[in-house]
Amino acid sequence: MSSSGREVILGVGGGIAAYKSCDLVRRLQDHGYLITVVPTPACLNFVGVATWEALSGRRVLTQVWEDVPGVAHIHLAREADFILIAPATADLIARIVQGRADDLLTNIVLASSAPKMIVPAMHPMMWLNASTVENVSILRSRGFIVLDPDIGRLTGSDSGAGRFPETGRILEEFHQMVGENADFLGRKILVTAGGTREPIDPVRYIGNRSSGKQGYAIAQAAIARGAQVHLIAANCALADIEGVKITKVESAAELESAIDEDFEWCDALIMCAAVADAKPVRRDSQKIKKNALSSIELEPTPDLLAKAASRRRPGQVIVGFAAETEDHLANAEKKLQDKGIDLLYVNDVSGGAIFGSDMTRGSVISKDGIIITVSEGKKETLANVLLDQVQNRLSLPNV
Ligand code: CTP
Numbered sequence: 001m002s003s004s005g006r007e008v009i010l011g012v013g014g015g016i017a018a019y020k021s022c023d024l025v026r027r028l029q030d031h032g033y034l035i036t037v038v039p040t041p042a043c044l045n046f047v048g049v050a051t052w053e054a055l056s057g058r059r060v061l062t063q064v065w066e067d068v069p070g071v072a073h074i075h076l077a078r079e080a081d082f083i084l085i086a087p088a089t090a091d092l093i094a095r096i097v098q099g100r101a102d103d104l105l106t107n108i109v110l111a112s113s114a115p116k117m118i119v120p121a122m123h124p125m126m127w128l129n130a131s132t133v134e135n136v137s138i139l140r141s142r143g144f145i146v147l148d149p150d151i152g153r154l155t156g157s158d159s160g161a162g163r164f165p166e167t168g169r170i171l172e173e174f175h176q177m178v179g180e181n182a183d184f185l186g187r188k189i190l191v192t193a194g195g196t197r198e199p200i201d202p203v204r205y206i207g208n209r210s211s212g213k214q215g216y217a218i219a220q221a222a223i224a225r226g227a228q229v230h231l232i233a234a235n236c237a238l239a240d241i242e243g244v245k246i247t248k249v250e251s252a253a254e255l256e257s258a259i260d261e262d263f264e265w266c267d268a269l270i271m272c273a274a275v276a277d278a279k280p281v282r283r284d285s286q287k288i289k290k291n292a293l294s295s296i297e298l299e300p301t302p303d304l305l306a307k308a309a310s311r312r313r314p315g316q317v318i319v320g321f322a323a324e325t326e327d328h329l330a331n332a333e334k335k336l337q338d339k340g341i342d343l344l345y346v347n348d349v350s351g352g353a354i355f356g357s358d359m360t361r362g363s364v365i366s367k368d369g370i371i372i373t374v375s376e377g378k379k380e381t382l383a384n385v386l387l388d389q390v391q392n393r394l395s396l397p398n399v
Contacts, residue, residue, distance in 0.1 A: 006242075008033045009076060009112075011085035011105040012052070013092040014042020016155050017121040017164035021086050022047065025055045027167050028084075028174075031185075032223035032243030036076060038062065038105045040092060061104050073104055077111035084174060085109075087121035087164050090132050096144075097135045117145040117177050119170055124160030145177055175226055182226035183391050189222045190266035191215050192259065194234035196252045198279035200296060201288045208274045209355040212236030214321075214379045215272035219244050221383035230266070232258045234273050252276050252301040263308055268317040268390050271305045309340035317393045319343040319386060325350040332365050342367050343389050345374075345382065364389060 008028060012021050018039070025035050037052040037060050044062065052060040061072050085092065085105070092105075096118075101107045109116065118139060126132055127149060136146050147170070150163040168186075175182035193215020197205040216238050219231040223243050230245045234255055240246055249255045252275050263269060278298040305320045312318060318341040324331050325348070332346035347362035349355060360382050364372040366389065374382055 006033050007079050007081045008035050009080045009083045009105075009108060009114075010035050010037045010056075011083060011088075011092075011109070012037060012039040012043045012047070013085065013087050013089040014040050014045060015087040015089045015121050015164075016046055017087035018043050018046040020164050020167070022051060022055055023167050024086060024170060025052075027171055029243050030228050031171070031175075031226055032241070034242055036060075036080075038076070038108060040103050040105050042089070042091075064104055064107055066104075073101075073107035074111055076104075077108045077114075080108070080112050080114045082174075082178060083109065083112060083114050083116040084119070084170075085116070086119035086170060088118045089120075090122050090126045090129070090135075093118065093120060093132065093135050093139065097138050115145070115177055116143075117147070117174060119147045119165060120149050120162075121164035122149070122162050123154060123158065124162045127160075127162045145173070147173055184222055184387070185226035187227045187268070187394065188266045189219075189227045189229050189268050189270065189390075190232070190259065190262050191219045191222070191229060191270045192232045192234070192255060192273035193219070194236040195274040196234045196255055196276045196301075197250050198252065198276045198301070199250075199283045200280050201284040201286065203287050206276055206279065206296075206298075207235070208276065210234075210274035211356045212238050212273075213356070213358060214360065214382070215270075216241065217379040217383040218270055218272060218386065221380060221387055225387060230262050232273070252279060252304070256302065256304055256307075259304055259308060263311075264313075266316070267394060268319065269308050270319045270386065270390070271308070272321050274321075274323070275304055276301055303339065305341060306339045315394070317342050317390050319345070319390060322346040323349040329363060329365065329371070332363070336365060336367060342393055343386070345386060366393075 012018050028035055035056045036058050037056045039062050041062050049060045061067055064073050095106050096109055101110050139146050149161055150165045151161045152163045153159045154162055194212035195208040195210030197207040199205050212233055219229045220241050223229045232247045234249050247258045249258050278300050281297040281299050309318050320341045322332050322335050324346055328346050332344050336344040343366050345362055345364050347360055360379050361376040362374055
């Protein structure tokens with residue numbers, strides 16, 4: 001087992017549906033899975049190594065002879081958290097049933113105890129042949145999850161049971177096997193994190209103490225729950241999250257255009273970033289000398305949260321954050337209403353607490369007046385508390 005818990009071997013058999021697995025690689029990556037593609041030699045007749053390497057961003061091997069010192073079959077089998085074989089041909093299924101080890105993929109299958117899912121695709125005559133029927137039932141009795149193929153048009157003019165299922169169905173079944181609470185499957189979440197910097201001159205800026213940890217924790221939790229996530233990060237010194245699209249910005253204006261670009265796309269905007277409330281009217285192109293720095297003229301930045309709320313479509317959920325040092329709940333309720341948003345997390349930042357920390361405490365308030373007190377805990381925990389609330393609202397009928 002890998003430390004990430006998300007390492008997936010995608011085995012690809014030699015069927016024409018191999019080309020559809022190119023999309024499957026991408027969609028699995030969208031959900032934060034780390035994919036190593038292991039094609040069978042026959043698969044390479046349809047889709048070559050270069051395509052799999054380009055899509056997965058990883059080296060692709062098909063035979064045990066290709067990396068002998070690396071003992072690839074044992075190494076990959078040990079690292080895999082899950083094995084997904086899509087498409088699986090009748091021949092590949094038969095070889096797995098017999099416990100053969102005549103290519104890298106079948107070696108890995110034998111050497112790994114990870115949960116395995118098989119997505120067959122073949123001509124209906126082959127799928128319904130007594131050998132295949134028996135082989136599939138043997139695999140199921142051994143704990144493999146074997147999807148039934150779809151019914152429909154096949155290569156050539158034939159149709160029947162044997163079609164490779166739609167990517168969405170494979171993903172759904174895969175998530176079920178992984179056992180995750182995939183309640184955000186199919187949902188698109190836009191998260192902002194960090195703090196904006198408003199340039200004064202090429203050297204100086206007005207900034208704030210936000211680290212971005214809370215926004216990153218939300219992005220991480222959302223992808224683990226099956227969402228597609230776009231994280232807009234303002235000046236965060238944090239490692240990228242695999243599977244999450246990350247756009248790096250600096251100023252409030254850059255943050256604004258990044259939100260504008262994807263607001264329409266998302267089902268929920270979670271506005272964790274600390275946006276500077278004001279910016280210098282002028283950005284000097286030269287460094288200002290200290291004797292000319294007695295004052296900086298400021299102008300307000302637009303309220304991005306209020307702007308998003310004012311142009312949202314029905315059903316879109318908007319979450320804000322507030323940092324307060326006194327009268328937390330009263331201030332938060334006013335903010336929630338003034339900005340026209342659905343949920344707001346207010347944290348107590350008196351004494352510099354929370355900024356840069358892995359911990360948080362505060363309250364989630366909703367526009368229906370529900371208040372959830374979040375006692376001191378990890379930012380990951382708050383991330384899931386908030387996502388639960390977002391999920392509740394997303395499931396409401398659009399009014
Ligand atoms: N926000 C925004 N655009 C701004 C300022 C803030 O979208 N120009 C968002 C932040 O991302 C956050 C919430 O609004 O989700 C915070 O609201 P704000 O009124 O700025 O809260 P405080 O900074 O706590 O405000 P104040 O200084 O007035 O207490």
